[in-house]
Amino acid sequence: MNWYLQSGKDSDVIISSRVRLSRNIEGVPFVQKCNEEELRSINSKLKEIVPSIGYGLKFIDLKDLDEISKQTLVEKHLISPEFAKSKNPYSAIIINDEENICIVVNEEDHIKIQVFSSGLEVENLINLAIEIDQTMEKLIPYSFNKKYGYLTACPTNVGTGLKVSVLAHLPALTITGNIRKVLNAVNNLGMNLRGMYGEGSKVEGDLYQISNNQTLGVTEKEITKNLKLISQKVIEQERLARKFLAKKSVDLEDKVYRDFGVLSNAVKLSENETPEFISSVKLGTDLGIISELNDTKVAKLMLETKPASIQKRVGKLLSIEEQEIERAKIVKLIIKEDE
Amino acid sequence: MLCQNCGKNEANIRYTQIINGDKKEIALCSKCAKKLGVDELELPINFNSFLGDFFNDYAETEFLPMLQTNELKCKTCGMTYSDFINTGVFGCSDCYEVFSNPIDSLLKNLHGTAKHVGRLPNGKAEKIEIEQPQKENKANSEESDKENKKKNLERDLEKAIKEERYEDAAKIRDEIKEMNK
C-alpha cells in the first residue's frame, strides 16, 4: 500500500509529512540561466546516476507523462502545480513505486529531493532525505559555499536547503473559531502555517500546511525539532477543540452523519463541496462517531475524488458533469468496500 | 515576530501573496503594510514585483545607493542586481559572491542570520533524533538531567561498540555503572 493510504502517527490530525532538500550542481548556472545544452546535461547526468542511488528509483522525463498522470502527481502533492505545467523539455522526476521518494529535476533548482510519509513522521523522513543526499553528493558535486551553505536559486531556501512540512486536518479549530489564533501563534514562532486553498479563497477541507521559514543559520536538527514541537502543539489544540465539540455530541453526531448521508447517497458530487463533506466524516471517524469508515477509506476518499485521479481511474477525459457523477460512484464504492 | 519588510517593528499583519495559485504569507507591521499598499488580508498581488519592492526597500535604506547596487553584475551568468530584484532568484552560484554585500542584509532579514550552520558536504551525518520535551517542573529537573546524561552515555556506548572503539566503550560502560549505583 502506498504511503498516502496508510495510517500514520497522530493521523487523526496530521495527514502527512514531507521533507525537501534543494540542491544545485557545482559549476552549472541555476535552471533559470541554463542554456539548452546545460539543461540537457543536468537531465542526462541525473538519469545516469539513478541506478546508483538505489531505493528502486526510476527516472521519468516529465514530457513522457500525459496530462492526467501529471495532475495525479499534483493531487498527491508529489510535484507542484507549476512544475506540472513546465515547458522545460528537460524537466524530470525520479520516483519509486511506493512514491514515498520523489526527486524533482530542473524545476527552480537542479535537484529537489523529497520524501513523504503519512502521519507525523519528520525524524525518519529527515534521516532518509539526508541518506539519499549523501549518496547523491558522492555522485554529483553540489554547489556549496562555506558562508551561505547549499546554494539555491531563491535566497529563501539557501543554507540547509531544507523545508520540513506537515499537512494538518484542523476541522474542530475551524468550527470553534479558533483557527486564526493558532495561525497567528504559529506564524509568530517563525513557522509558516497556511491554508490549502482550492478554487477561490476558501480553505479546502480544513487542511493546513505547517512548514519552516528559516533555512539558513539553523541546523537540520533544529528545523526538524521545531517543526515537530509546533506540530505537536497544534495537534494538542485541535484535540482540545474536538473534546469541546464532543460535549455537544448530539449536534456533532447530527452534522457528521448528515454529511455522511450526502456522501453515501448523492448521485452527483462537485469538486468544491466534496472536501468539506470528507473533512466532516474524517472528524466523525477520528472521534469514533462514524463506524462505517476507517483511516484508509478516508485517505482514499480524499485522494481518489480529485479530478485527475477520477479521470485516471476511468482512463479518459471527462466533462465536469461526468466527473461529478463518477465522483459520487467512487465515493459509494469506497464507503462500501470490504477491508 | 518582527516585520519582514523593515525588520524593526512588531509585525501585526499577515499578508498572503498568491504566486501561481500557491499562497505564501508574509508578516508586516502596519506602517510597512500601508506603505506597500497591502493593509488588507489576502489581497492577491504579483509576487515578483512584491519581492522586488521588498529587496529594493532594503537596498535603499540599509546599504549602498541603489544605482551602484543595481549596476553590480555577475560575470559568470550575466545577472544584474536589478534582474534579481525583478525575478527574485539568482542566476548561478557565483551570484551569491557578487551580490554578497546587498544580500547579507536581505538574508538576515529572511532568516535572522547570514551564516550557514547546517550540514557540510561529505561530512559525517549523525542520525537526527528528537527527544520529547520534558514535562517535569523545575524540582525534577536534576533528575531529568541525570536521565538525559544516562541516555546520552548509552547512545555513545552503542556508537563506540559499532565503531569498534572498545576502550572508549569500556570507559562509558563504567560511567553508566557509576550512575546506576
Ligand SMILES: [Zn+2]
Ligand atoms: Zn515594517
Ligand SMILES: [Zn+2]
Ligand atoms: Zn551569476
